[in-house]
Amino acid sequence: MAHRIPERDRLPHALYRAEQVRALDRVAIEVHGIPGRTLMERAGRAIYRLIRERWPHARRPVVLAGIGNNGGDGYVVARLALEDGLSVRVLQLGDLDRLRDDAAATHADYCSAGGLVEPFRGEPLEADLVVDALLGTGLERPVEGLWAEAIEAVNAQRAPVVAVDIPSGLHSDTGLIMGVAVRATATLSFIGLKQGLFVGDGPDHRGDCRFDALEIPASVYAHERLSMRRIDWLQQGAMLPPRPRTAHKGDCGHVLIVGGAPGMSGAARLAGEAALRSGAGLVTIATHPEHARWLNLTRPELMVAAVETADDLTPLIERAHVVAVGPGLGRSDWGLGLWHGISGTRLPLVVDADALNALASDPMTRGDWILTPHPGEAARLLGTTGAEIQSDRLAAVRTIQRRYGGTAVLKGAGTLIQGDSQRPPAVCSDGNPGMATAGSGDVLTGVLAALVGQGLDTETAAAAGVSLHAAAGDKAAAAGERGLVAGDIVAALRGVANRVEVS
Numbered sequence: 001m002a003h004r005i006p007e008r009d010r011l012p013h014a015l016y017r018a019e020q021v022r023a024l025d026r027v028a029i030e031v032h033g034i035p036g037r038t039l040m041e042r043a044g045r046a047i048y049r050l051i052r053e054r055w056p057h058a059r060r061p062v063v064l065a066g067i068g069n070n071g072g073d074g075y076v077v078a079r080l081a082l083e084d085g086l087s088v089r090v091l092q093l094g095d096l097d098r099l100r101d102d103a104a105a106t107h108a109d110y111c112s113a114g115g116l117v118e119p120f121r122g123e124p125l126e127a128d129l130v131v132d133a134l135l136g137t138g139l140e141r142p143v144e145g146l147w148a149e150a151i152e153a154v155n156a157q158r159a160p161v162v163a164v165d166i167p168s169g170l171h172s173d174t175g176l177i178m179g180v181a182v183r184a185t186a187t188l189s190f191i192g193l194k195q196g197l198f199v200g201d202g203p204d205h206r207g208d209c210r211f212d213a214l215e216i217p218a219s220v221y222a223h224e225r226l227s228m229r230r231i232d233w234l235q236q237g238a239m240l241p242p243r244p245r246t247a248h249k250g251d252c253g254h255v256l257i258v259g260g261a262p263g264m265s266g267a268a269r270l271a272g273e274a275a276l277r278s279g280a281g282l283v284t285i286a287t288h289p290e291h292a293r294w295l296n297l298t299r300p301e302l303m304v305a306a307v308e309t310a311d312d313l314t315p316l317i318e319r320a321h322v323v324a325v326g327p328g329l330g331r332s333d334w335g336l337g338l339w340h341g342i343s344g345t346r347l348p349l350v351v352d353a354d355a356l357n358a359l360a361s362d363p364m365t366r367g368d369w370i371l372t373p374h375p376g377e378a379a380r381l382l383g384t385t386g387a388e389i390q391s392d393r394l395a396a397v398r399t400i401q402r403r404y405g406g407t408a409v410l411k412g413a414g415t416l417i418q419g420d421s422q423r424p425p426a427v428c429s430d431g432n433p434g435m436a437t438a439g440s441g442d443v444l445t446g447v448l449a450a451l452v453g454q455g456l457d458t459e460t461a462a463a464a465g466v467s468l469h470a471a472a473g474d475k476a477a478a479a480g481e482r483g484l485v486a487g488d489i490v491a492a493l494r495g496v497a498n499r500v501e502v503s
């Protein structure tokens with residue numbers, strides 16, 4: 001069985017922007033009468049509990065404290081450490097006179113308990129654990145000067161770093177680095193999990209992500225519509241339709257893969273096997289005559305058809321439930337001809353790679369397709385640059401969905417999914433950098449097509465398929481991310497698909 005994640009460590013699926021969390025904060029305080037000071041105390045205690053659980057031998061923690069409530073949380077942590085007899089030091093940034101209300105109170109409590117506060121002067125940090133309480137959701141401009149030096153000092157030392165609420169310097173909403181950002185070993189976020197931890201540079205800076213609702217009533221969350229959904233295989237695995245005991249291969253979908261120009265047959269081959277390993281009953285690969293006869297030598301369960309023109313696809317389309325077009329399709333007349341033969345079919349489509357490039361050159365809109373661009377293909381679909389896409393991935397995936405219809409999947413660290421329902425965009429928190437390897441996208445294409453072929457609508461299939469693909473990539477990465485090849489992801493699909501733990 002996949003390792004069971006302890007209930008308390010399972011992150012929520014609701015993600016919020018900073019101003020939404022502040023609204024939740026206000027409801028907790030003003031409607032439910034929970035004092036802000038109590039929330040701050042709970043926040044500090046949650047951080048301190050995490051520290052004692054994960055690093056029970058830490059004796060010389062350093063707390064870097066800012067001048068807002070994030071810093072206020074840090075003073076609670078420092079006082080608890082002091083009361084526990086740890087040799088805690090607080091290095092403070094900004095003007096202490098600017099500490100207000102709750103943060104001024106927790107600072108005073110720390111000092112009353114005998115704690116000392118020293119101004120950070122740019123010196124290297126001497127600690128066996130660092131608490132980053134500099135900046136939280138109140139980050140409002142790029143970090144500069146001594147604040148930037150403090151973050152660089154945190155990143156330059158080797159002790160574990162615990163980020164309070166969000167790594168300082170990381171934007172709570174976009175996940176972009178504002179000048180410089182803390183690379184945390186662990187982040188504990190409060191009340192509402194910030195979407196910035198999962199998009200942009202968030203995955204690279206959050207470390208092991210934890211969450212604590214600070215005991216606010218569940219009814220508080222009715223006041224804010226989540227801004228994004230976090231998805232993972234633990235949650236999405238439940239979407240796979242059960243396989244009837246009486247199933248025969250026709251019941252589990254017939255996937256048609258169209259692709260594999262000369263020299264790129266491997267892409268179609270990977271997509272085909274990925275579809276089989278994701279539960280498709282039948283898979284046919286329509287590919288170039290040059291290599292059709294031996295494409296299934298190493299996987300005889302795949303059917304292969306040599307196709308020259310779109311007309312050759314007609315009998316294949318008649319037998320299929322879903323078509324995945326694009327893996328290794330190339331940009332020759334052969335590939336373009338097949339794309340035009342497919343794009344008008346009534347079957348649901350998964351469109352990837354060079355089929356996306358063909359679509360970008362000759363745009364059309366459909367409701368029942370899944371588009372799976374990486375940032376470069378997304379740039380061509382939107383007539384912009386890859387850097388532009390990466391600078392605001394959320395806007396990009398929304399625009400692709402609005403312009404082309406169906407469900408858009410923007411691949412990359414924290415793959416984004418935007419369907420045409422009113423649901424907020426989803427971000428997959430499974431996956432790892434080892435998956436950035438040749439053929440990984442072809443495997444995803446096969447997985448998505450298989451799930452559509454098994455009866456999932458395109459939007460549901462996109463979320464489940466992206467999560468399955470990412471979780472298989474994580475399983476494959478257990479042997480190391482470096483050197484992970486797409487075939488390793490294929491090899492992991494069956495095990496992950498059949499051992500989901502329904503959350």
Ligand SMILES: NC(=O)C1=CN([C@@H]2O[C@H](COP(=O)(O)OP(=O)(O)OC[C@H]3O[C@@H](n4cnc5c(N)ncnc54)[C@H](O)[C@@H]3O)[C@@H](O)[C@H]2O)[C@H](O)CC1
Binds near residue numbers: 039072137147
């Ligand atoms: N509901 C909750 O999630 C709770 C949050 N808590 C903690 O409160 C912070 C948010 O506190 P806030 O005072 O609004 O903002 P910060 O602490 O992030 O401080 C911002 C502070 O710093 C100045 N500032 C902003 N940007 C910069 C910069 N680039 N360089 C220097 N200084 C900067 C700005 O002027 C502000 O004064 C939240 O993250 C939680 O940690 C509650 O304690 C518990 C409930």
Ligand SMILES: [K+]
Binds near residue numbers: 136
């Ligand atoms: K922080």
